[in-house]
Amino acid sequence: MRMVADGQTVIEEPADRLGRPLHDLRISLLDQCNFRCPYCMPESKYNEAYQFLTRAARLSHDEIVRIARIATGLGVTKLRLTGGEPLLDKRSPELVARLAVLPGVEDLAMTTNGMLLAPVVKDLADAGLQRVTVSLDSLDEDVFSRMSGGRGDAATVLAAIEAASAAGLAPVKINTVVQRGVNDHTIMDLLAHFRGTGHIVRLIEFMDVGNRNDWSLDQVVPSRTLLDRINARWPVCPVGRNYPGEVARRYEYVDGTGEIGFISSVTEPFCGSCSRARLSADGILYTCLFATRGTSLMDPLRQGADDEELAAILRRVWLRRADRYSETRRAGDTASPSGSKVEMYRIGG
Numbered sequence: 001m002r003m004v005a006d007g008q009t010v011i012e013e014p015a016d017r018l019g020r021p022l023h024d025l026r027i028s029l030l031d032q033c034n035f036r037c038p039y040c041m042p043e044s045k046y047n048e049a050y051q052f053l054t055r056a057a058r059l060s061h062d063e064i065v066r067i068a069r070i071a072t073g074l075g076v077t078k079l080r081l082t083g084g085e086p087l088l089d090k091r092s093p094e095l096v097a098r099l100a101v102l103p104g105v106e107d108l109a110m111t112t113n114g115m116l117l118a119p120v121v122k123d124l125a126d127a128g129l130q131r132v133t134v135s136l137d138s139l140d141e142d143v144f145s146r147m148s149g150g151r152g153d154a155a156t157v158l159a160a161i162e163a164a165s166a167a168g169l170a171p172v173k174i175n176t177v178v179q180r181g182v183n184d185h186t187i188m189d190l191l192a193h194f195r196g197t198g199h200i201v202r203l204i205e206f207m208d209v210g211n212r213n214d215w216s217l218d219q220v221v222p223s224r225t226l227l228d229r230i231n232a233r234w235p236v237c238p239v240g241r242n243y244p245g246e247v248a249r250r251y252e253y254v255d256g257t258g259e260i261g262f263i264s265s266v267t268e269p270f271c272g273s274c275s276r277a278r279l280s281a282d283g284i285l286y287t288c289l290f291a292t293r294g295t296s297l298m299d300p301l302r303q304g305a306d307d308e309e310l311a312a313i314l315r316r317v318w319l320r321r322a323d324r325y326s327e328t329r330r331a332g333d334t335a336s337p338s339g340s341k342v343e344m345y346r347i348g349g
C-alpha cells in the first residue's frame with residue numbers, strides 16, 4: 001500500500017504484486033458493436049445467432065458511476081469509456097456528465113469507431129469528455145470495408161475526427177490496427193493524410209486478444225518494420241513518455257509535422273508499467289487484456305454490498321494481481337494463459 005495525498009484527502013492507493021499502482025479504469029458500456037472487424041468480432045461468430053447481453057444484464061449508469069466513484073477513491077484518476085461501441089449507448093453524454101464531476105477524475109476519454117460520433121461529439125465535449133480516440137484502419141474504402149466487416153466507411157469517420165476537433169477535443173488520437181496483407185500497404189497514405197493536422201496516429205500491432213480472431217504471428221507487422229519504413233520517407237525521432245504507463249512509444253517527424261505512436265504489445269510488451277483495470281458491461285473486473293478470469297463487481301453490488309465492501313473487493317483484486325501476459329508470451333513462458341481469454345469487444349482497447 002502506498003499513501004497518496006491529493007490535496008485534502010489521503011488515498012490509500014493499492015499497488016499490485018509487481019508494484020504497479022491502479023490509475024486507470026476502462027469501462028465497457030456494452031458488448032454490442034455496429035462493426036464486425038474481423039480482428040475483433042468476426043461476422044462468422046457474431047451474427048444473429050449470437051446472444052449479446054440484455055439491458056438488465058448490463059451495468060446501469062447508476063452502477064457504473066458508483067463503481068467509478070469507488071475506483072477513484074482507490075487512486076484511479078483516468079477513466080475511459082469503450083466497448084463494444086460506446087456510442088450505441090444513446091445516453092452516453094449523460095453518463096459522461098456524471099463521471100466528469102467525480103472527485104479525483106483528471107482525465108475522461110472515450111474510444112470509438114467514429115461512425116456515430118459526429119452528431120453527438122459536441123454534447124460529449126460539453127458534458128466534460130476531455131479526449132477521444134477514434135479507430136481508423138485505412139483511408140482506402142475497400143480496405144476499410146474489409147476491416148470493419150462491411151459496416152462502415154472511412155469518409156464518415158474522417159468527418160467525425162474533424163467534428164471532434166471542432167468541438168475542442170483536438171488533438172484526436174487515431175488507433176490503427178496493422179494486419180499484414182490486409183491494410184499494411186495503406187499505412188503510409190494514412191500517415192500522409194494526418195501529417196500536419198495535429199492528430200496523432202497510433203499504429204497498433206494486431207494482438208492475440210480473445211479466441212475468435214484467428215490470430216497468427218505472421219499477420220503481425222512488427223512496429224520496428226513500420227518505423228524503418230516511415231523513417232526512410234519522413235525521418236522521425238523518439239520522444240519521451242507523457243506519463244508513466246503510457247502504452248504508445250512516441251515519435252515526432254523531424255520536419256515538425258506532428259507525432260505518431262506505436263503500440264507494440266506483441267513485439268515490445270509494456271506490462272511492467274500497466275496501471276489499468278477493465279470493467280466489462282456485465283460488471284466483471286479484469287486486470288489484463290489477456291485475462292482468462294475476472295471478478296464480478298455486479299454480483300455483490302446487486303446483492304446489496306455497500307461502498308466499503310465493494311472497495312475492499314476492488315482493492316483485494318488489485319493487490320493480488322501479478323499478470324503480465326504479453327511479457328510471458330514473448331518469453332515463451334508456459335505460465336501464459338492457454339484457457340479461454342476474454343474477448344476484446346467485452347473490455348475495450
Ligand SMILES: C[S@@+](CC[C@H](N)C(=O)[O-])C[C@H]1O[C@@H](n2cnc3c(N)ncnc32)[C@H](O)[C@@H]1O
Pocket residue numbers: 033039040082083084085086111112113114133134135175176177204205206207208209213344345347348349
Ligand atoms: C475493442 S475497440 C472498442 C472501442 C470501439 N469500438 C473502437 O473500435 O474504437 C478498442 C480498440 O481495440 C482495438 N482492437 C480490437 N481488436 C484488436 C486486436 N486484435 N489487435 C489490436 N487491436 C485491437 C480496436 O482497433 C480499437 O482501436
Ligand code: SF4
Pocket residue numbers: 033034035036037040041083084085113135345
Ligand atoms: S474493434 Fe471496435 S469497432 Fe471493431 S468490432 Fe471491435 S468493438 Fe467493434
